[in-house]
Amino acid sequence: MSIFNYREKPGYFRRLGEALKDTREDLSRKINQIIGTEESPITEDQIDELESSLIAADMGVQTTMEIIDQIRELTRSETVVTSHQVRRLIRSELLEILQAPEQAPEEDLVDGLNVILIVGVNGVGKTTTIGKLTRYYQDAGNRVILCAGDTFRAAAIEQLDIWARRTGSEVIKQKAGADPAAVLFDAIAAGRSRQANVLLVDTAGRLHNKDNLMKELEKMKRVAGREVPGAPHQVFLILDATTGQNGLIQAREFLRVIGTTGLIVTKLDGTARGGIVVAIAKELKVPIRFVGVGEKVEDLLPFDPESFVDGLLGTRAVAGRSVS
Numbered sequence: 001m002s003i004f005n006y007r008e009k010p011g012y013f014r015r016l017g018e019a020l021k022d023t024r025e026d027l028s029r030k031i032n033q034i035i036g037t038e039e040s041p042i043t044e045d046q047i048d049e050l051e052s053s054l055i056a057a058d059m060g061v062q063t064t065m066e067i068i069d070q071i072r073e074l075t076r077s078e079t080v081v082t083s084h085q086v087r088r089l090i091r092s093e094l095l096e097i098l099q100a101p102e103q104a105p106e107e108d109l110v111d112g113l114n115v116i117l118i119v120g121v122n123g124v125g126k127t128t129t130i131g132k133l134t135r136y137y138q139d140a141g142n143r144v145i146l147c148a149g150d151t152f153r154a155a156a157i158e159q160l161d162i163w164a165r166r167t168g169s170e171v172i173k174q175k176a177g178a179d180p181a182a183v184l185f186d187a188i189a190a191g192r193s194r195q196a197n198v199l200l201v202d203t204a205g206r207l208h209n210k211d212n213l214m215k216e217l218e219k220m221k222r223v224a225g226r227e228v229p230g231a232p233h234q235v236f237l238i239l240d241a242t243t244g245q246n247g248l249i250q251a252r253e254f255l256r257v258i259g260t261t262g263l264i265v266t267k268l269d270g271t272a273r274g275g276i277v278v279a280i281a282k283e284l285k286v287p288i289r290f291v292g293v294g295e296k297v298e299d300l301l302p303f304d305p306e307s308f309v310d311g312l313l314g315t316r317a318v319a320g321r322s323v324s
């Protein structure tokens, strides 16, 4: 299924809209209050208030300043700037930042075994997301197998087991403390012999120190590449929307050392500052591929920028209103 068809997928808009409800209510209501829905001129005070609202939604200073500069420019070139123009300007600015991926995540899969590393610090929702991804790829017709690569925490292996049972998939594991690269080696062999085509690899989010963690992840990458041509095919970095701008600092470290092909932003349902997704895309310049919208196995939505922006601003289908 192409990414563009997600807009038509039953329930997609509703679920995204629900997850963004708090952010939308804060942000969109403020926009409505500030600039009004009438075709009325916008004042300098209103522009300042709009600036505060965008910052409060966690859009990031840079994005906010760019939007505000453009609004000011508009007020200079036209005597009357309407709320409609302002909304349209914000929408197109956000869409430019959140560039649309060309295809859906399942369309990125190649023939044979696809090794997908899942990285991120503890607590961001890594294990839960692996469970959801398992279901997602299964629903798209794939055979999925899991690798318990976080051997640092015994609980991580147990948690992954629970998700494997929930999704009817198999997890390849060793005892806590085992070499994760060795577990990965086994999992690749198992994946091949079971004729799986997706191997989702859990990784540690914390070790005794950061250097060790990065070295361990690099070693896993090397082992994957040696065993399967082109592997790892994807490295998904998981970020927690509720940690706001702090998450960006951790993300940069992962990006620098491990590289990342896509981002997954979790817990969008747990924040009134969903604008962080925009700040993440702007700062990291890595495509967002999924968003987590709850704790259940089906609460993972492939990322579609247009739906996201409409959900955030209350425009188009989510609010049943249209913006040209």
Ligand code: GDP
Residues within 6 Å of the ligand: 121, 122, 123, 124, 125, 126, 127, 128, 129, 159, 205, 266, 267, 268, 269, 270, 291, 292, 293, 294, 295, 299
């Ligand atoms: P890990 O330490 O990164 O593996 O994190 P876990 O997968 O154990 O998740 C940590 C907590 O976040 C758990 O309570 C999950 O249920 C919760 N969680 C994960 N993803 C989401 C999400 O998208 N929305 C919400 N509301 N909770 C989530």
